[in-house]
Amino acid sequence: MSDMHLPKVVALIPARSGSKRVPGKNIRPLAGHPAIAYTIAAARESGVFDAVVVSTDSERYADIAKHYGADVPFPRPEEIAGEFSPDIEWVEYTLRRLRDEGRAYDAFSILRPTSPFRQADTIRRAMAQFLSQQGVDSLRAVEKCKQHPGKMWVVRGGSRMTPLLPLGPEEQPWHSSQYPSLPVVYVQNASLEIAWSRVVFDGRTIAGNVLTPFFTEGFEGFDVNQPIDWRVAEEAVASGEAALPTVPQAPYPL
Numbered sequence: 001m002s003d004m005h006l007p008k009v010v011a012l013i014p015a016r017s018g019s020k021r022v023p024g025k026n027i028r029p030l031a032g033h034p035a036i037a038y039t040i041a042a043a044r045e046s047g048v049f050d051a052v053v054v055s056t057d058s059e060r061y062a063d064i065a066k067h068y069g070a071d072v073p074f075p076r077p078e079e080i081a082g083e084f085s086p087d088i089e090w091v092e093y094t095l096r097r098l099r100d101e102g103r104a105y106d107a108f109s110i111l112r113p114t115s116p117f118r119q120a121d122t123i124r125r126a127m128a129q130f131l132s133q134q135g136v137d138s139l140r141a142v143e144k145c146k147q148h149p150g151k152m153w154v155v156r157g158g159s160r161m162t163p164l165l166p167l168g169p170e171e172q173p174w175h176s177s178q179y180p181s182l183p184v185v186y187v188q189n190a191s192l193e194i195a196w197s198r199v200v201f202d203g204r205t206i207a208g209n210v211l212t213p214f215f216t217e218g219f220e221g222f223d224v225n226q227p228i229d230w231r232v233a234e235e236a237v238a239s240g241e242a243a244l245p246t247v248p249q250a251p252y253p254l
Contacts, residue, residue, distance in 0.1 A: 007106035009127070009194075010051045011043040012094060013070065015113055016081045017058035022227060026056075026113040027064055031237050031244055032251050035224065036061070038116035040068040042245040043109075045120035048127045050105065053098070055090050057081035067252045073098070092200050109194040110206070116233065117219040117242050118191050126214045130194045137208020138195035142186040143221050150174030150182050186213060189221035218242065 015026040015036055027034035036054070043052045054065035055076045062072040074097060080089040087110070095108060109127070111118065130139040151174065152164040168174040174182055192214070199208035219242035224233050236242035 007131075007196075008050045008104070009048060009107045009109060010053055010095075010098070010103075010105040011049040011109050011111055012091060013039055013043070013052065013054045013065070013111050013113060014087070014090060015054055015056040015058070015061050015065065016076065016085075017056065017061055018081065018083060022225065022230070025224065027061060027254065028224075028230065029254055030116055030224075030230070030233060033068075033247050034064055034252060034254060035116050036065060036113040037068045037247045037249070037252070038245045039111050039113045039118065040065065040070045041247045042118055042120045042123060043111055044069055045245065046123035046127070047120075048124060049109070051103070053094065055094050064252050068247065068249050073101070087206050088200070088204060091206050092204065095197055095200055105197055107194060107196050108200075109192055111192050112190045112223075114224050115189070115191045115221065116224065116244055117222050117236075119220065119243075119245055122216070122220045123192065126192055126194060129212065129214060133212045135210060136212045137199050137210045138193060138206070139212045139214050140188050140193045140207065141191040141214045141216050141221055142188050143216050145185050145187040148174075148179060148182050148185060150177070150185075186215075189216060190223045190225075191216050191221040 013036065019025045022028065026036050040052060043049055052070045054070045054072045056062055056065065056072065057076045057078060065072050076090055080093060098105065126139060149165050153161040154164055155161045163175050165174060195206055195208060199205050219236060224230050237244060
């Protein structure tokens with residue numbers, strides 16, 4: 001696709017303030033900066049976005065995002081910033097509000113602050129793949145699952161259970177098979193997703209029906225959502241096992 005025909009793409013970074021598992025996780029310090037700083041830095045450095053927009057219900061989060069170079073054009077309404085608010089609500093609100101203000105985008109990418117190891121090159125690879133695919137609605141980051149669904153169970157009544165996936169040959173059901181013999185299954189991670197804006201406006205979905213997989217590598221898809229995840233992230237940085245995106249700004253005083 002030539003530069004003349006490149007779509008206008010906006011990076012959408014969700015950063016609501018009401019996390020329960022890890023309070024304040026989106027701005028929790030990691031290697032000297034709040035977590036959200038690394039997502040903003042990677043998005044800006046990638047060079048593939050016409051704007052990097054943070055959606056937050058917090059004035060403090062908005063100040064932090066602006067410090068690191070993101071745009072926070074308006075706050076997220078409280079009614080779509082709850083623990084159980086689906087992504088489509090804030091994505092649709094943001095894209096429509098931007099469009100109403102004369103800032104329409106052909107496509108969008110959701111970049112969650114809890115994936116701090118996602119690099120600018122990760123984003124560039126994903127965008128190149130998305131734009132090369134004909135007929136797709138969206139791209140979503142995935143990785144090979146560590147716990148295979150073929151070995152998962154649904155417990156009913158507290159005393160009986162049945163396989164979540166009752167598939168495979170009767171003589172050798174999946175739940176009693178060795179992992180290498182099971183079909184390869186991938187699980188989505190929070191690293192990134194990219195979609196055409198039409199899937200939101202026409203179908204009120206963030207993914208559409210035709211998805212292409214983006215296979216993350218190493219720590220690219222690592223998600224810091226539990227206390228133990230933060231310890232792993234800190235140790236990975238300290239040991240040099242994983243690298244965070246370079247943040248050009250001075251640390252925000254947390």
